[in-house]
Amino acid sequence: MTSRFSALVPDFLETLVPYQAGKPIAEVQREYGLERVIKLASNENPLGASPLALAAVQEALSQVSRYPDAAARDLRGILAQRYRLSTENVIVGNGSEGIMACIVRAFLHGADEVITARGTFMGFTVLCRTRGIEPIMVALKDYRFDLEAMADQITPRTKLIYLCNPNNPTGTIFTRDEFDRFMARVPERVLVILDEAYYEFASHRLDFPDSMDYRHDNVITLRTFSKAYGLAGFRVGYGFGHDHLIRHLWKVKLPFEPAVLGQRAGIAALGDSEFLKRTVELTHSGLDYLYGELERMGLFHVRSVANFVLVRLSSREEVQHVFQKLLERGLIVRPLTQYSMADCLRITVGLPEENELCMRALRQVLTNEKAP
Numbered sequence: 001m002t003s004r005f006s007a008l009v010p011d012f013l014e015t016l017v018p019y020q021a022g023k024p025i026a027e028v029q030r031e032y033g034l035e036r037v038i039k040l041a042s043n044e045n046p047l048g049a050s051p052l053a054l055a056a057v058q059e060a061l062s063q064v065s066r067y068p069d070a071a072a073r074d075l076r077g078i079l080a081q082r083y084r085l086s087t088e089n090v091i092v093g094n095g096s097e098g099i100m101a102c103i104v105r106a107f108l109h110g111a112d113e114v115i116t117a118r119g120t121f122m123g124f125t126v127l128c129r130t131r132g133i134e135p136i137m138v139a140l141k142d143y144r145f146d147l148e149a150m151a152d153q154i155t156p157r158t159k160l161i162y163l164c165n166p167n168n169p170t171g172t173i174f175t176r177d178e179f180d181r182f183m184a185r186v187p188e189r190v191l192v193i194l195d196e197a198y199y200e201f202a203s204h205r206l207d208f209p210d211s212m213d214y215r216h217d218n219v220i221t222l223r224t225f226s227k228a229y230g231l232a233g234f235r236v237g238y239g240f241g242h243d244h245l246i247r248h249l250w251k252v253k254l255p256f257e258p259a260v261l262g263q264r265a266g267i268a269a270l271g272d273s274e275f276l277k278r279t280v281e282l283t284h285s286g287l288d289y290l291y292g293e294l295e296r297m298g299l300f301h302v303r304s305v306a307n308f309v310l311v312r313l314s315s316r317e318e319v320q321h322v323f324q325k326l327l328e329r330g331l332i333v334r335p336l337t338q339y340s341m342a343d344c345l346r347i348t349v350g351l352p353e354e355n356e357l358c359m360r361a362l363r364q365v366l367t368n369e370k371a372p
C-alpha cells in the first residue's frame, strides 16, 4: 500500500512485516465472548511472577515520579557479581529484544551480511529488516541449528551471526562440541549474538554450552527476566559482552530503560531461587505430560529444553483450523507461519490444569472435526 508519504518511507520499510506477537487474552475474550481464556502462545510463566519481585515493586511504587537510574547500577552490579564480571560488561534494557535492537542499531548498516537460521526467533530478523538488511537464513537440520552450514556462509562481509540456544520455536539446543567447532570457524571480527532467553530451562544439561563459561570476546550473550522469572510485562532483559562492545550499545540505547519498577523487579527476582526452581520443575513435569499426550494422539513433536513444545500437524490448513478451533474454546497457541514452519504449532507449558485442558481440546478438535 502506498500513501502520500511514500517518499518518506524507505522501500524496505514499506514491505516490512512487523513481528507478530501471540494473541492477547483480552482480545480473544472479546472476540469470542469467553470468560476464561488460557494463553499458551508466548512462552510466559504460568506461575505468574516471583512473589519477591512483586513485593519489591509494591515498595518501589512511591518512586515512580522519579526517572530510573540511567546506568541501572544496582541491577547491573548484581548481575556482574553473580557472573564474576565487571559492570562494564553488563547492559540491561527493555527486554532482551530491546538490547538486540541496540546491537542491530549500533553495529549493522549498509551492505553488512548477517547470518541466522530459518526457523528461529523472528524478532531478530525483523530488526535486521528495519535496517534494510535481509539476513541469510540457514535451514535447521532436524529442528536444530546447523552450525556447520551457518559457518559455511561466512564471507568477508559477514558482520553478525545470531544463534538462539535453546532455540525458539523448536526447543532444541546445540551442544558444547558443536559450539566449539563453530566458534573455531568464526573470525574474531564477526559478532555472535547468543540469545539464551530460555537458558534457565536448559542449564541442567551437561552438554548445554552455557555461554558464560566461555570467554569469546566477539560473543554477546542475551538473557531475560521475561520467561523463567515471569516478568515479561516489565520488559527487563540483560546482556553480557566485552566492554569494548557494550560501551557502544549505551550510545544507542534510550537512556531510561528499563523503567524503575522493572529494575527493582529484576533485582528481587534474581534473589528468588525458590521461585525459579518451582518454575523449572513445573516446566519439566509439564513437558513430560505434554509428550505423553501428544504421543497418544500420534502427533509428531520435538523434545524441548525450553518451556514450550513444537507440534507438527499434517498441513498449514490443519494448523490454521486447529488454531481457530482452539481459540473458540478459549485456548491460545501459536501457529508458526511467520517462522517458515506453517505446518507446526508451538504450545507453551502451562499449569497442569491448563495443559490438560489444552490436550483435551486438541484431541477433540483433531478427532471430531476434520479440516475443511
Ligand SMILES: Cc1ncc(COP(=O)(O)O)c(C=O)c1O
Binding pocket: 042, 043, 094, 095, 096, 097, 098, 121, 123, 164, 167, 168, 195, 197, 198, 223, 224, 225, 226, 232, 235, 236, 237
Ligand atoms: C529467543 C527469544 N529471544 C528474545 C525474546 C524476547 O524476550 P524479551 O521479553 O526479553 O524481550 C524472546 C521472546 O519470546 C525469545 O523467544
